[in-house]
Amino acid sequence: MGIVAKQSARNAVVLSTGLVLGAVNTMYVLPKAFEGFEEGWGLLRILTAWGTILAQVVALGSPSGIMRFLPKAASPEREASMLSTLVLFPTAFLVLLAGASTFAGSDVLSWLDADAGWLLEGRIAAFLVMAGAYLAMMLLKAVLAHRLRTVAATAIQEVWLKGSYLGLALAYLGGVMPFETFFRWFLYSYVAAVGFMFLEAMSSGARLGRPALKEDTKPMLEYGLFAFWNAGSRVVAKNLDFVMVGALLGLAVVPRYTFAFFIATVVGMPLRAMGPILRSLTSKAVARQGPEACGPELKQSARVQLAMTASLLAAIVVGMPTLDLALPENYQGLRWIVLAVGMAFVAEASGGTAGPILQFSSRYRMALPINLGLVVMTVATNYVFMRVF
Template identity: 30%
Template sequence: MGIVQRQGLRNTVISYLGLALGFVNTAFVLPHLLAPEKLGLTTLLVSIATVYAQFAAFGFASVGIRFFPYFRSRETGHQGFLPLLLALPMLGFLLVTLFYGLGRPLLLAQYAPADAALLGPYYWWGSVLALFTLLYSLQDAYLKGLYHTAFSGFLQDIVLRLLIVGLALLYGRGYLSFHEFVLGYVGLYGIILLLLTLYVSYIGELHLRPTRAALRVRPVGEIVRFGGFALLSSLSGSILGFIDSWMVGAQLSLAAAGVYGIAYNISTALTIPARSLNKIAFPLLAQFWKDQDMAKMADFYRSTTRLNTVLGCYLALGIGLNLDFIYSLIKNPVYATGTTAVLLLAGRLFDGITGVNGLIVVTSPRYRFDLIFNLSLAGFTVLMNWLLIPRFGLTGSALATLLAIVGINAARTWFVWYSYRLQPFDRRIPLILGIAAASGLLAGLVPFVHSHLLTMLLRSAGLTILYAALILGTNAAPEATAYLQKLRNKV
């Protein structure tokens, strides 16, 4: 757990700084400067680029992490692994771009005429954004294999968000038109891609010369087959993350997609602990499978689940207790209609509580079974959005996300236990959940006091003191207690 704690701590610090910046963007800057339909447009472009890039990558971001342990050899430039990692996705990008162009009339026809007119001029800029996203994700996967995970998170969570704030302020003060703002928004992704490439070069790992040795380390057919399964598996995750904004925009409006995007961003805090740990968990699990070290994998599975549960519950309670304060900072009352959606999206906490089950399946010899889970998840998500959005609006889409997350994680957790007798729970998990429930109930008894700010401070202070005291006092999370003891010894 040493490398996990070091890298996880760095990633967590970066992620929470990014969360603060994202909150500033979400609560102050973007809603104040952009009308909901314009904010919905930028959200839609990012959604399109993400799925577009995943089709083009053909699962090679996962390939980069899964197979890198077999290529690792700095003296030989990792046997030409990086050129191999980039080659097929670039061909895939050309192919997907062809279909993207042919599908333009069909995609625009899904939106109301006013929304289609707003999206139309920026349609091809979605392709440029997809290229930047593709190259960034491939280099990020390469760095994960090298156990260099912090700088990529720093660029994406902090640098990009600072640049977006600066760009939005220029637009708000009239220095940029909205058209220039959108083009600048796309360009910012190109900037962080360039910075990441310079970093790879700086650490001496930018090995771009192809070698024949890369084709002999592992059978190419095996790598391509894994990439195909990883593609279909990762697409379901993108569908879960982005199909709701697509379908809200198409079935309701781009303005509604903008409101939903704010609610989704607020709930993103719940994913930070798991996301921070998963950056280093993926390559470690791949190494455990290579070494057939099931004892370490079992210990890692339980330890990360405890950490994700402790942090995730605390964040979920913090959001739920202070939701009125969060929305009071957003001056545009239109955005407040997403309050219920935030509460339902708190179901993303379940993803952290069930641990790294998905990564264990993807890196295991039975990785093909993850395809079944993910295709089922994708179909279920689309179906539930289609049924629930017309009836419940934004709340319906959030409910569809909740049901999908709980369903896929329950299935994966059972499969890992059935196949490998690995499960993430011990007696401490019910204890942590009980502590969270008791702390939340007691902190929720604090009444509204004069202002949303003062109420937030009192509730947050009460929650933090109660929760921390009970977690540490009962030793519900030994990892947190051990880390605190290390800090005390250093002091």
């Protein structure tokens, strides 16, 4: 079995485990735990959404830079030096952001909730901790992908984070802890995930060295800033939905969209199973042979991913009326939201490895207008449908 098939199969097993944990939590435990206090669940969801968005901004494209530059290192010492430079700038940016936040008032986040925002008062530190955790996981995940250790990163994000979330939700449902204690331990689970991923990266042989700032700063920042606007904009667009639902409709509405989005994410499982190892192999192939040699891989990955995602979406949409019978009353009738989100995954799958090939080649700038347009379209369509309709 080839490395793509082997790691994809292992990732699929881990993702399936995470899917089961997430399904039990999202579809049964959380609706009961937060019945009558839906804005509490909404707060947790926009916390992770904003953590992801801020991490993308602060990262300055460094995760993509890790995948682009490290395969070109001529020695382990040179790789360690390059990695240090790529980690240095996001870390400094996060420290500056944390320092600037000390001048903000306790109600600075109130605009994230269309109703009142009282639940967001004094939580800016929590948002920064979540952003820092996501930033660290992004960087460590890129290092592990470069080292072809994608299964470990997937297991930490899928099994640990979702399993701990389920355990905390059950404790909250059972009255073992109040919401503030639940909220605090929810943050701790992400800090622990960073620790687990760091230990895995160390065991893979990843090391930091003395950064060669004069040699690496310009090319890495130039590529990183582009990667932020390019690849980062896709991640931002996917999380803007949750943020805008809370800001325009209220935190109490966020769980309903979260419910629909979770169902639709099943469509993206093939992408998540194959994506990390395909990105790693593509970056190495482009570095050694050039993008022209990646044609067969592009066609095969596009066919396989499109067939799998389209089949999953069709099965889910057809089965939604039956699924509604088993769902809580407040979370029924989400078929069209599931279809819309699922179609986005199918469209992404149809590109195969085209995105990584462009990203790691000398023509990486070609994808920028498309991804920036995605952000603009997301904001515009969300505003129109949420405000007008």
